[in-house]
Amino acid sequence: MNASALQDRVGRFLREPKRLLIGDKWLPAASEETIPVINPATEEVVATVASAGAPDVDRAVQAARRAFSSREWRRMAPDRREELIRKLADLVEQNADELAGLETIDNGMLFGFARDLNVMGAVGVLRYMSGWASKIEGSIRQVSVPIPDSQFFAFTAKEPVGVVAAILPWNVPVMLAAWKLGPALAAGCTIVLKPAEETPLATLRLAELVEEAGFPPGVVNVITGFGETAGHALVSHPGVDKVSFTGSVETGKLVNHSATDTLKRVTLELGGKSPILVLEDADVDAALEGSAGGIFMNAGQVCVAGSRMYAHRRIFDRVVEGLANGAKRLKVGPGSDPASQMGPLVSQQQQNRVLGLIRQGVRDGASLAAGGDRIGPKGFFVQPTVLVGLRNDMTVVQEEVFGPVITVQRFEDIDEVVVAANDTRYGLGAYVWSRDISKVHQIVPLLRAGTVWVNTPAIPHPALPTGGFKQSGFGRDLGRESLEHYLETKSVLIRVQ
């Protein structure tokens, strides 16, 4: 699509009223309250969306519950569910430019990243997960029951867990929506999806595509609203069977608490502070390119971004120089400008948080090899930043920054670096750069992380489960494992004689 046609499409969508998709209706919030949506590159309000409260959440959960109990959805043949999910994937692909344009305005991300990774990533996940709809299976069990002359037939069946509340963060909204929709729909669940208050636009457009794909009303409901109100009401609602949450560790803990009263099934995909180990024998240029690409992609707002580098002392200076030069050269600007290589952060709050953590690092004794400040008077831009002179116990090394900030520390031997790599409360991802395959195999089992990438930056793949060890959460998105979280196991014992 050419630039002016895209602008027209996005402009038209922005001007339309933004409501909540509940069942087959688009409704304003019962309170009629709204939330402004801000373009992080310009700080302008580009739209307003409905601010759902507890009564709206209740309606959405009821719509999802009705759809779950409906004959049309519960008895739908698996290959029809597969077909509907594939149709949604096709529609997302056909509307990729518009969805990406909305993400750029809403989140600030580069248009290329928005389209090729975020939106097309969603398409890949929906296509992959659609196939599971027709491959859900139980098994026959041999049972020995001590009743004379009796005969039994026993089997297990997998059934959908029910109504799912899916809560999303703001960093890659369309892709993460697909991480929830794909397995939930493949399993036969119904869903109430809440995007983050900072980035609701593309998810609302996605909701229109869900309708166009032909899902029965109420199978997918989308509500926009604040976490403390709409989010809290959703995760504590007794009509919800399962909560699938992606967001920060602090909110994840609150969500887990709220879900406890009715013992909902919960999966939590939380933050990370992923270490990068660059061994003495690594291809240093590849490690630099992969690591800089990882931490500065989406302005560092990627849960699995490698943000804590440990470089062997023999290559440490070269690594710091390479990262700092790369950071200084990076062209930072609006995501809609094709010349930009990194966009703004999502919000002023995030900009302040990131700058605050950098300053605290410097106060604690770290030094800046590059960056460290905001850019320009308008927009939530932060310089790509490289910090050195660190200790592992500093807050900037321990805490997720979720911004374009990488710390670099030196190490001497492998045992020491593995201890340091594991020494945070997080366990989402880890990276190893080395040409020595036996060292790699020694290190990988010792790293307490849900995914380890070796000699490659993070490449999310629909077949590879993603999730955390330790306080990075529990459960997995993607892969066959994610499907399991949307299913219950039923055992059936039939006396046949």
Ligand code: NAD
């Ligand atoms: P956040 O925790 O502030 O918000 C996430 C969502 O939770 C939002 O929709 C928000 O409205 C909602 N929320 C807030 N309070 C709530 C409450 N009390 N009850 C229910 N819902 C509530 O996270 P964020 O700042 O939007 O996103 C950034 C975080 O997400 C980072 O920590 C990042 O690492 C993490 N993340 C993790 C993964 C993963 O796969 N592990 C992927 C992407 C992002």
